[in-house]
Amino acid sequence: MSKKKIIIIGGGAAGFFCAANLDESKFYVTILEQNSDVLQKVKISGGGRCNVSHACFDPKELVQYYPRGNKELVSVFHKFQPGDTMEWFEQRNVPLKIEADQRMFPESNSSQTIIDTLTKEVQEKNFDIVTKSVVLKIEPQENQYLITTNTTTYVADEVVYTTGSSPKSLNLIQEMGHTIVKPVPSLFTFNIKNDTLKDLMGTSFPNAEVSIPKLKMEESGPMLITHWGLSGPAILKISAWKARALAELQYKFEIVVNFLGIDMEDAAELFKSYRSENPKKTIGSSKIFDVTTRFWHRILWLSKIDLEKNISNISGQELEKILIHLCENKMQVSGKSTYKDEFVTAGGVELKEIDFKTMKSKILPNFYLAGEVLNIDAVTGGFNFQACWSEAWLIAQDLNLQQS
Missing domain, CATH: 1.10.8.50 (Helicase, Ruva Protein; domain 3)
Incomplete structure (x- = not known):
């Protein structure tokens, strides 16, 4: 079976975690990031220590921390929750510790540990990471997408859209037919x-x-x-x-x-x-x-x-x-x-337009969305990252299964 081409748009937590869980024998993967550095929010989170998640292991209890997305995330967290996040990092020799307020951090107390783990995982799979790559247009072709950036054009069999909540990325997805709940600041x-x-x-x-x-x-x-x-x-x-x-x-x-x-x-x-x-x-x-x-x-x-x-x-x-x-x-x-750096918005892609079993778009074929581009957000304490890890993991599982 020939390898499929996956383009992940957005080199943040959700984009990288998705790539890190994809089967490299089945896919060619390219991550496109518009900034010069990837994983910028991971770097500054928790005062540079990276608040990876929160020690709440019951999905029904966990969703209570999400003002938007709490109903939809129940099924997502049943498949991948903070305990799974701990295990995933521990398997890669990055133990997480639980602090008195239940927030989870790497034992190293440095967000760089998390960044290094994610980038190493992606690089070892020989996936491409392209920075300073601004996506200008996404055009559906027959069973594929044509993605035009400021430097080149890519063809994708599957698109994973993990851009965060920037107005440009929301406009782009709106032009493709998705409904956008107008973003307003949160936190x-x-x-x-x-x-x-x-x-x-x-x-x-x-x-x-x-x-x-x-x-x-x-x-x-x-x-x-x-x-x-x-x-x-x-x-x-x-x-x-x-x-x-x-x-x-x-x-x-x-x-x-x-x-x-x-x-x-x-x-x-x-x-x-x-x-x-x-x-x-x-x-x-x-x-x-x-x-x-x-x-x-x-x-x-x-x-x-x-x-x-x-x-x-x-x-x-x-x-x-x-x-x-x-x-x-x-x-x-x-x-x-x-907080400009840890900026969180309420708003984004309308949740009714997403299949939360797989994080697939109900509007666009072979198109997945995860992270802050969706109308999902949480209170402070590692919950926003946990939503990213869980959603991205689901996407990777669905793609890996499709190709088996």
Whole structure:
């Protein structure tokens, strides 16, 4: 049987993982990447350590982390899930470790390990990797595709489209007949100008709660004050789940922040029991809540309470002010900041047009799609990569079986 020609458009996580799992005795494979480097998102993920996946091994539980694509991914994860990802890398002498927050990283703590493993796997199969190759046109021919790039033309028996969510790549696939759900940013930080946060960049809160009353949405988790406003998992999660609604609000809305992550009544009890045990302390030197001294002093300043005031002399009214600033702090969000490098979008190819048993297009013959080009995205923590690995693995299995 003659070897088939496969062109993989996009040299990111999904494209490379698909190639790494293809049978080289059956295919000629060429990966086309428009940038000068492949696997760029893998390189910068997790602060350069590469957050490969997440230690959640039950597909039904795993899909709960995907605001878009959760129904479709159940069957995909039943065939290839984080446990399989661990095994795949371990078989290639790249053990993954699970951190306390369940995120998975290579034991080397370097994304280069993951990049080297994927590129080595592809090169050992003698597949071609062509960088600085911009796809301009894809034309269906009889049982094949003609792919025109900025430098040359390729003929493909099968196309694997793993371009990410760039507008150009979405336009190209739309021109070929696929429906595109308009992309909007997901996973972004909130820009806030508020005296509570001013000059406190880097201050973090392990168990904050954030709600958007207008959207009846609440999230909890670690939170961080940044130069622009607020970030951290609690903020990023809420931005992912409400990506479309927040775009409609043009990123202007009110949030209510509970820096402590406990009820106001419980906070009041903590305060009172601390006061009865430390009646002689000044309010400024009192360590009552799990917050930094600088932040505590800011709360007292906002509440117009002198730091030298004795804790026993704090009135009920003053305590209420403190607790409102800590547990029910209302702030206006005036915009968003996206991590340019780890940019994730909600939107992409309409999921009804994909067969999730194989990741094949229902619109175009012999055409597969995977990764961020699809209207699938997840919260932060290794989930977006896991979707790429699983979808790409399915494509490779389907192609390998077809040719057997």
